[in-house]
Amino acid sequence: MKRQIPLALCFLFGIAMIFTQFSPHSYSQAVYKEVINWGLIISPFALVLAVVTLIQTHATRIRLRTEHWQYSLIVFVGMIVMVLIGVPDGPQNSVFVWLYDNVQVPMDATMFSLLAFFIASAAFRAFRARSFEATLLLIAAMLVMMGNVPVGDLVWNKLISWIPGSDSPESWVNSTANGASGIRQWILDVPNLAARRGIILGVSLGVISQSIRIILGIERSYLGGGD
Amino acid sequence: MKHNKTILWVLTCLVSFLCGTFAFSQEPSPLSNVNAKDTPSDATSITITWGKTPEDSDIIGYIILRNTNEGEFSVLSPQLNADATMYKDTKAIKDTKHAYIVRAIYENETTIDSAQTAAVQATDQWFHTGKIALFLAMLLFSAAILGSVYYARSGKEVFVRRIPGLEAVDEAIGRATEMGRSILYVLGLGSVDNVATIASMTILGQVARRTADYETPLRVPCNDPIVLNVVREMVKTSYLDEGRPDAYQEENIFYLTGDQFAYAAGVDGMMIREKPAAVFLQGTFFAESLLMAETGNSIGAIQIAGTDSEHQLPFFIAACDYTLIGEELYAASAYLSREPMLLGSLRGQDWGKVVIFVTIILGVALELFGINWITTLLQNVR
Numbered sequence: 137m138k139r140q141i142p143l144a145l146c147f148l149f150g151i152a153m154i155f156t157q158f159s160p161h162s163y164s165q166a167v168y169k170e171v172i173n174w175g176l177i178i179s180p181f182a183l184v185l186a187v188v189t190l191i192q193t194h195a196t197r198i199r200l201r202t203e204h205w206q207y208s209l210i211v212f213v214g215m216i217v218m219v220l221i222g223v224p225d226g227p228q229n230s231v232f233v234w235l236y237d238n239v240q241v242p243m244d245a246t247m248f249s250l251l252a253f254f255i256a257s258a259a260f261r262a263f264r265a266r267s268f269e270a271t272l273l274l275i276a277a278m279l280v281m282m283g284n285v286p287v288g289d290l291v292w293n294k295l296i297s298w299i300p301g302s303d304s305p306e307s308w309v310n311s312t313a314n315g316a317s318g319i320r321q322w323i324l325d326v327p328n329l330a331a332r333r334g335i336i337l338g339v340s341l342g343v344i345s346q347s348i349r350i351i352l353g354i355e356r357s358y359l360g361g362g363d
Numbered sequence: 364m365k366h367n368k369t370i371l372w373v374l375t376c377l378v379s380f381l382c383g384t385f386a387f388s389q390e391p392s393p394l395s396n397v398n399a400k401d402t403p404s405d406a407t408s409i410t411i412t413w414g415k416t417p418e419d420s421d422i423i424g425y426i427i428l429r430n431t432n433e434g435e436f437s438v439l440s441p442q443l444n445a446d447a448t449m450y451k452d453t454k455a456i457k458d459t460k461h462a463y464i465v466r467a468i469y470e471n472e473t474t475i476d477s478a479q480t481a482a483v484q485a486t487d488q489w490f491h492t493g494k495i496a497l498f499l500a501m502l503l504f505s506a507a508i509l510g511s512v513y514y515a516r517s518g519k520e521v522f523v524r525r526i527p528g529l530e531a532v533d534e535a536i537g538r539a540t541e542m543g544r545s546i547l548y549v550l551g552l553g554s555v556d557n558v559a560t561i562a563s564m565t566i567l568g569q570v571a572r573r574t575a576d577y578e579t580p581l582r583v584p585c586n587d588p589i590v591l592n593v594v595r596e597m598v599k600t601s602y603l604d605e606g607r608p609d610a611y612q613e614e615n616i617f618y619l620t621g622d623q624f625a626y627a628a629g630v631d632g633m634m635i636r637e638k639p640a641a642v643f644l645q646g647t648f649f650a651e652s653l654l655m656a657e658t659g660n661s662i663g664a665i666q667i668a669g670t671d672s673e674h675q676l677p678f679f680i681a682a683c684d685y686t687l688i689g690e691e692l693y694a695a696s697a698y699l700s701r702e703p704m705l706l707g708s709l710r711g712q713d714w715g716k717v718v719i720f721v722t723i724i725l726g727v728a729l730e731l732f733g734i735n736w737i738t739t740l741l742q743n744v745r
Contacts, residue, residue, distance in 0.1 A: 154501075157494075158490060158491055158494050158497075158498050159488075159489050159490060159491065160404055160405045160406050160487075160488055160491050161406060161487045161488060161489045162406040162407060162457065162487050163487070164489075165406055175556065178589065182587070182588045182589050183588075185588040185589070185591075185592065186588035186618055186621065189588055189591060189617065189618040190618055193614065193617040193618065196614060203636075204636060207632075243624070243625070243628075244622070244623075244624045244625070247624035247625075247627055247628050247651075247654065248624060248650065250654060251650060251653060251654060254653045254654060254657040254682075255653060255678075257657060258653060258656075258657055258660075258678060258681040258682045259681065261681060261682075262677075262680070262681035332673050335673045335676070335688060335689045336673060336689075337716070337719055338688075338689045338690035338716065339671045339673070339689040339690055339693075341504070341690060341712050341715045341716060341719075342562075342671070342689065342690035342692070342693030342694065342712065343558045343559075343671070343693065344501075344504060344715075345508055345693060345708050345709070345711065345712040345715075346558050346561065346562055346693045347558060348505055348508050348509075348708070349508075349705065349708050350561065352509075354512065354704050354705065354708065355565065355696065355705065357564070357565045357568045357597065357696065357700075358561050358564050358565060358593060358597065
């Protein structure tokens, strides 16, 4: 029963929600909105669950003095301070806002800014021309980077001016008159977009297939255990 | 001769006078072609249409007036632009008759009302006729999947191509076991209603079965408390199924934080401190993908990533040892469990891809010959 009831509910609501996508009738739209609202009701419970789980996890670490337990203490200090300041006056409290703006936001920004360095190190590894594909990637990346900087067009036009016959209006070289930014746009709009669309089509079919498996109860591992 | 000239002069003066009088006395005429009809394929709205304003017209905008059950007309819409030719009344009352007037507003602030339209009633429609093609495609695809599931259930072998990322799962777990280090499984930022997260959880179930066998510590930091509870239940079941409930440690599956970059910082910290031998990054990822994948790479962990977020795929491909691209993430549970019914659904999915592939090729070929009914059909799918 522990599995049969969730499976039956999953089937019922799955089919109902598919139906609402094809039916504009006010009844079916009301059902759709109601089910979405039920989903929202879960959020407050999830918040309580998150706080309880967080306290349990970090309290255990402090109690057992596991390695790096001091970090758990910082979690508690941060949580208690923000609750004490934020709960009485709400999130508009000036101290609460100050702490958020001057602690949380800079820390988030720090993590985000690390991306630039990680992109550089990942790109260095990915662009090493050890195979045909990697070389192709390297060339494409160089062209896209060149197209992204203002000086790119200038450099490109200077380079192609050295190609013999480029001064003739019929020369193929003049078809690249838009410079590096034109090449960049072509790479993004044609081969890159084609590959992305291929992936998106595959993902969409995968999502539909997974959804059918879940609705029909073929895929039931997400339900955990118990019969 | 002189007499004729006089008559001509008098006639010219008369015509000029009449024309001038007519021109100065002409008032703007009311709008024509004003129609109201029940909007097809929707619940309760009525669409009002009227003719396009000539470019040299003095009209600067329109206002729509509505009455209910032959009552008084009242203003319904804000002022619409002069180039508007349509207004959708989304506040029409169901099963109630409404008539409309389109009021044209002129530069000199005069207004001219059109004749009122015939009374129209908004009715609910059960089926969206614009989605017939989509509905048929869904039925066809579902039938292909179900047919393939029954094909697999009958005992016939289903071929599934080799997916290196999934072949490497055992290798990664074996490596962690030999090194005596933990395995870190990251489910991404998706919540439990995200299909990629569900796919990731099913892979985790299979990974947990193997870690239960090898007694390798499995650490799962979660971003969503509901995902956390589902994951705990799943991993516990996997350990129970493998006959190793004693090896299951609930504290290894824990809630880290709901904030994107705090989560990335927490996971990175775990990687640096605990140095797991294998890192699984499976699910929905955003900008934090590379922060985690590069940190995993820097500690020398074997990394298997998988996501349906196509923007994050290049980062995973650059930083991880194996990457499940898009749909491979959804195929993973079938691939790892080798359950015939799940494998059958993969076959159905491939049939769907064949249909799309053939449609694209056919569409391109027909377009080359100037036949565009496939393009039109696809453009009409809403």
